Amino acid sequence: MLVVRLLRGAVRHARRRPLCSTEGLSPAACGINSSPRRAFADGRAQNSNCTEIDHPKILITGGLGQLGVGLAKLLRRRFGKNNVILSDIRKPPNHVYHNGPFIFSDILDYKNLREIVVNNNISWLVHYSAVLSAVGENNVSLAKEVNITGLHNILDIAAEHGLRVFVPSTIGAFGPSSPRDPTPELCVQRPRTIYGVSKVHAELMGEYYHHRYGLDFRCLRYPGIISADSQPGGGTTDYAVQIFHAAVKTGYFECNLRSDTRLPMMYIDDCLRATLEILEAPADSLTSRTYNINAMSFTPQDLTQEIQKMLPDLKVTYNVDPVRQAIADSWPMAFEDSAARRDWGWKHEYDLPEMVQAMLTHITPGNQLAQAY
Numbered sequence: 001m002l003v004v005r006l007l008r009g010a011v012r013h014a015r016r017r018p019l020c021s022t023e024g025l026s027p028a029a030c031g032i033n034s035s036p037r038r039a040f041a042d043g044r045a046q047n048s049n050c051t052e053i054d055h056p057k058i059l060i061t062g063g064l065g066q067l068g069v070g071l072a073k074l075l076r077r078r079f080g081k082n083n084v085i086l087s088d089i090r091k092p093p094n095h096v097y098h099n100g101p102f103i104f105s106d107i108l109d110y111k112n113l114r115e116i117v118v119n120n121n122i123s124w125l126v127h128y129s130a131v132l133s134a135v136g137e138n139n140v141s142l143a144k145e146v147n148i149t150g151l152h153n154i155l156d157i158a159a160e161h162g163l164r165v166f167v168p169s170t171i172g173a174f175g176p177s178s179p180r181d182p183t184p185e186l187c188v189q190r191p192r193t194i195y196g197v198s199k200v201h202a203e204l205m206g207e208y209y210h211h212r213y214g215l216d217f218r219c220l221r222y223p224g225i226i227s228a229d230s231q232p233g234g235g236t237t238d239y240a241v242q243i244f245h246a247a248v249k250t251g252y253f254e255c256n257l258r259s260d261t262r263l264p265m266m267y268i269d270d271c272l273r274a275t276l277e278i279l280e281a282p283a284d285s286l287t288s289r290t291y292n293i294n295a296m297s298f299t300p301q302d303l304t305q306e307i308q309k310m311l312p313d314l315k316v317t318y319n320v321d322p323v324r325q326a327i328a329d330s331w332p333m334a335f336e337d338s339a340a341r342r343d344w345g346w347k348h349e350y351d352l353p354e355m356v357q358a359m360l361t362h363i364t365p366g367n368q369l370a371q372a373y
């Protein structure tokens with residue numbers, strides 16, 4: 001009994017300490033509660049100490065998708081190669097394997113994830129694993145597992161170990177009853193895809209853990225992301241990447257969305273920079289934990305015309321995929337992002353002409369990805 005009382009006293013004392021103390025004891029550290037999922041249940045999360053925030057050790061989940069390798073490159077330039085660990089359930093290509101630490105991590109394996117966080121002294125977690133919109137509609141149970149159960153694992157581990165956690169959301173977190181032009185930060189969110197439902201769930205769970213346990217949760221709603229050297233992972237906006245590879249390789253593209261489908265889009269460099277900026281933003285500058293970020297909005301027809309300025313022979317036909325079209329018709333046409341611009345100085349650099357120029361400059365006929373299309 002006496003031991004338990006002493007331990008409880010130690011916990012109370014630790015909770016009164018300043019957040020930056022490196023000596024702060026958590027209930028888990030005291031061994032009061034051996035369950036990782038209950039260790040923080042009656043207290044606030046441990047917070048990363050000052051040293052960790054100056055030199056964070058970062059884990060990226062789902063890192064072999066469209067965005068993870070580019071983000072790892074940016075974060076490694078900023079924080080050092082060995083401080084950023086990429087992870088996924090797939091085998092990395094050689095150039096990724098040799099460019100910095102890579103580890104196998106299945107976000108559905110809670111114990112494995114926890115071991116990785118503990119053994120590598122992780123302080124920031126970027127959670128990129130997901131099943132995207134079009135793939136999710138074809139496999140709802142997989143999307144539920146990865147996007148919802150996986151997220152629960154991530155949030156519990158982050159709260160237990162006092163991590164800063166970044167989870168991207170999407171324009172897909174809105175639905176047909178949301179205002180679409182532009183879509184504000186706060187409005188009705190009734191998405192019609194399992195992907196969108198799981199992302200609204202992620203936003204709300206992250207914000208709940210922030211208020212309930214003090215979790216340092218940060219979330220950006222990305223538009224469709226356009227990148228030259230990584231393939232999109234089965235989303236509704238994939239056409240806006242595929243068209244470039246087809247334009248360079250064959251001069252012909254069959255688009256699976258209607259020519260007048262207007263959606264918010266962003267060049268990958270802007271997206272990754274925004275992610276680094278929100279990760280580094282001082283907590284007291286954030287008036288929200290979930291922000292819209294916007295750059296440009298265009299239709300397949302707008303994009304075709306812009307590409308034709310540089311590749312006039314490009315021919316585009318339309319063969320609409322009803323599943324993707326229905327998703328796109330329920331999504332925002334433009335995004336309102338004044339809160340991000342005000343709170344942490346968000347500013348995009350690429351509009352449609354700059355993006356098209358950058359994509360065509362990167363994609364040459366010898367490019368590996370161009371050959372894959």
Ligand SMILES: NC(=O)c1ccc[n+]([C@@H]2O[C@H](COP(=O)([O-])OP(=O)(O)OC[C@H]3O[C@@H](n4cnc5c(N)ncnc54)[C@H](O)[C@@H]3O)[C@@H](O)[C@H]2O)c1
Binds near residue numbers: 226
């Ligand atoms: N790419 C976009 O246009 C876009 C737009 C909005 C939001 N986002 C969000 O950004 C994040 C990254 O997007 P992306 O385009 O790189 O996704 P992607 O589909 O290209 O990659 C997702 C990765 O998750 C991995 N994964 C799947 N199941 C896993 C599991 N059980 N454990 C660990 N990893 C697993 C996959 O192997 C894949 O490499 C996602 O959360 C996505 O919802 C992306």
